[in-house]
Amino acid sequence: MSATPEPIAVVGIGCRYADVRGPAEFYEIVRGRRNTVREAPRHRVELGYDIDHFYDPRPRIPGKISSKKGGFLEHPELFDPDAFGIAPRDALTMEPQQRLMIEVTWDALDDAGIPIESVAGERVAVILGYMAEDYSRERAGVLGEAAVYRGHDVFTVGGMSHAVLSGRISFLLGVTGPSLTLDTACSSSLYAAHLACESLRRGESKMAIAGGANLFLSPEGNIALSRSGMLSMSGACKAFDASADGFVRAEGAGVVVLRPLSDALAAGNPIYAVIRGSGISADGRDGGHMMAPGRKGQAQAMRDAYAMAGVSPPTSIMSRPTARAR
DSSP states (O other), rough: OOOOOEEEEEEEEEEEEEESSSHHHHHHHHTOOOOEEEEOOGGGGGTTTHHHHHSSSSSSOOTBBOOOOOOSOOOTTTHHHHHGOOOOOHHTTEEEEEEEEHHHHHHHHHHEEEEEEEETTSSSEEEEEOOOOHHHHHHHHHOOOHHHTTTOSSSHHHHOHHHHHHHHHHHHHOSSEEEEEOOOGHHHHHHHHHHHHHHHHHHSSSSSEEEEEEEEOHHHHHHHHHHOOOOOOOOOOTTOOOOOOOOOBEEEEEEEEEEEEEHHHHHTTTOSSOOOOOOOOOOOOSSTTTOOOOOHHHHHHHHOOOOHOOOOOHHHHSSSOOOOOO
């Protein structure tokens, strides 16, 4: 087997999830097996998500949401632009996921013990996953399309652009490495981490920031999932269980700071984990439907990751049929 590439170290973590601000709180929730799924907070009505108006306990009702529950952040609309040198006019029209990712990126660098000012001018990659456009749709619904369009200017365009999610962070940090925002739906953050590792291994960056964010400020996504029977009516994920009735959506953001292992050790960075291999693939037509998982494509991604890490997986693992929740 050919020489394996250098492992990549995870040296910093920033995260915001329901009842979680930072990796220490996340660890305590996981260790305590605490469930943070709850009903939508009442103040979400002001943000355009009025669950009482859209809720219907019956399955697959057009225009309705079959569950009140989710993993909700408490106040995703709150943001202090002065702390990041952002003009108030700019912050006013900034997509909340951009605000959230800025905060979590700063948290991740702080967690790694890397001063913000020390990365300016450095080849640092910023690769982030981003999918939902709830904020622009919610604004249009509340203000009306005409009012929204009349207010469009360079700030609103930048505030809702996918590209600006990573570009703004690169700009605020003053870094010169690759800056990329990608959307591969549910796998966006994993794709971001994979591409960040590749950037480090190719030498085009010396450090990388990878992660993603998800907020649902508009009811549209949950209405569509409820109509399709994909949103859990019981408000619980029960993967591989006969009683599974769908999944539960949750909000949050997560960012990791990555460095080649040798650099991390030389710098004395804290090391949470080491990534020795990763793989990406599409499922083709194997799943029978574009949104259904396919065993062959996922197995190929695992083979690629094992090969990169220089590990030979047991044949029984790679040939076993994939279990699927109903």
